[in-house]
Amino acid sequence: MIIKEEGITSPKGFMAAGDHIGIKKFKKDLAIIYSEKPALCSAVFTTNAVKAAPLKLAIKVLSENNYIQAIAINSGNANACTGEQGYIDAVDCAKTLATSLNLNENQVLVSSTGVIGKLLDRDIILNGIKNVSKELSDSDESAQNCAEAIMTTDTFKKQITVEIDIKGKPVKISGIAKGSGMIHPNMATMLGFLTTDINITKEMLDKAFKSNIADSFNMITVDGETSTNDTCLILANGMAENILIDKEDENFNKFREAVEYVTKNLAKQIVTDGEGATKFLEVNIKGARLKEDARTLCKAILNSQLVKTAFFGKDANWGRILSAMGASGVKFNPDKVKISFKNEIGSIDLYENGMPYKFDEEFALQILEMREIKIDIILQEGTEEITGWGCDLSYEYVRINAEYRT
């Protein structure tokens, strides 16, 4: 697997565009992804009971047709909690996109992110889609514009491309994502779009893609919030012309691993750019009785306001970690838990056998001064394990979210 410094137009047959159309004051706010040929689409959407209009439409479209050729994504307005008019707006956006690109309505999707509860300005969005459709190209500049246009409070573009070899044919998988706030497991409140030129069946594409979501995007959290707009999807247009992947063989595994790399990489980029984050936290739970226990404990730690503020304060407060675990509802014996921190500075054991270690506070501080910190938890209850990623809770998070709408 080769990691490439390329954008979402890197796989064969994909074009992109991104520009400022006026939803936001100054920044780019409309992105389009386009495939020359109809591409198989596998998608997952938010578990939030309140689903934004474009998600309702996308779910409907994908229930009728697996092949998608274009997606328009606007930032600055989520088109969520906008009632019937919001749905009509989403439909009209899709119609405009289809017309602009000579496609059928059931070959396109729309996606939105931004403020909840505000109707889209129809003039701006419909004209915007028309105009940006004309800017589609396979240049890297277009890919960069596209990655930029889906950002909200993100401070950097999140993208990654990998290349694998399937029986002599190069196959590429690219992805872009936006995250920043409202990031929480199930399904890690975010937008993620992957493009690939692999030749694969729908069943195998679903298998490779959806199985990876649980351990990547669903294992990150910024603030424990699951949004109304979470969407993650992959388009596979087959233009790499590799031998068709239609079963779980070694070719499938190669592809699945590449997708895993892309989704985990994007997930970690999202957490690194968590709103106001000063720390990147990796929690490794080992020795859990059930996989589900491991997941719950991992998320409980990463979502604890007290744990997060402690890391912001560079405080080796393992007691808050144990307390968050205890409050999670998972049954475990606290006396068998082992807690340690580690990173490039070294590692430090904090708690074992029901007792705190008398650790070197000076050394602990050195570890906690670093941006990346790994928190290792061993439960001694079983053999299940999981890894999750999160960030600290800083003044900056409060500022960003106190000021976001106004």
Place this chain on the structure above:
Amino acid sequence: MIIKEEGITSPKGFMAAGDHIGIKKFKKDLAIIYSEKPALCSAVFTTNAVKAAPLKLAIKVLSENNYIQAIAINSGNANACTGEQGYIDAVDCAKTLATSLNLNENQVLVSSTGVIGKLLDRDIILNGIKNVSKELSDSDESAQNCAEAIMTTDTFKKQITVEIDIKGKPVKISGIAKGSGMIHPNMATMLGFLTTDINITKEMLDKAFKSNIADSFNMITVDGETSTNDTCLILANGMAENILIDKEDENFNKFREAVEYVTKNLAKQIVTDGEGATKFLEVNIKGARLKEDARTLCKAILNSQLVKTAFFGKDANWGRILSAMGASGVKFNPDKVKISFKNEIGSIDLYENGMPYKFDEEFALQILEMREIKIDIILQEGTEEITGWGCDLSYEYVRINAEYRT
């Protein structure tokens, strides 16, 4: 029911003390509550799987004996996650308290709050208990010292006394509490101690006390954290000499209502003093299908970081409220939800029939400028309702908790 400006020694036969013994640098850190006569005790403890040593001991003592005469409460150290030595320390604290007051070991309880994972300094705590035992008195000054000594990051003492009349006999119920951080439903991470001179059976005391916890202390939240040390208990020594309450008659109802007033009042004081809080939020859920749905939705709103930061930012961001409800797991139809805010300034409708109202932002801001804001949610799914209380998330919360241990 008469509300009194008196402390925990107000009911007949209760004494108290509070002083600085050296666990904290300067502030009072040891409180003792004492009843002249053995008092029936009803108690609830944290649901956190990680229980502090004094809770383990209290649960054991109360399983063997319903009558308690003294409780020593230290702040500054939670004696949680302290292994076998922590339990031995709690037992020795209880022994010292019993000896100092000529009681049996099974007539006393100990309670702790503060930093997790640090052993108590035995010299300081055991000598402290001995010395403060000598300071017990029924003066109001002692009551105030006692209320002060259980505080951690609290900025004011939380206490309340009410008086009721049971067939011509005055009966008093007093309470003190500490809260501030790690406050979350189930069981609203906190310490709460109530004293009453009522003459009542154990069964009726349990009924009056425990039934109130679910709708008072368990309906507040500061940061969604359930601590290792949550304890709430009531001591009833019978010294009011009222006719024995042994069934659910009008006398019982009078008492139950008085206890409800005390627990809700203390609960609201805790939230008002939530770490860094600038807003006091009351969420009223109406028209839920199940009581449990109403509870879950209420807590989901009050625990949402995005909702809390929006209130800190005086932003009428009802979309985050609806999103938090949607992410809670409760099934409801978002198109039937109505959301409005109100307080002494007036009321404003924000969302109904799946659509946002075009509300007056200027007027909304006037409402949000106030410290107290009521959030009314109508679901139109059924007839169940609940009220909960919480606060906003401010810079100050982050500062307090980033700096707490060090």
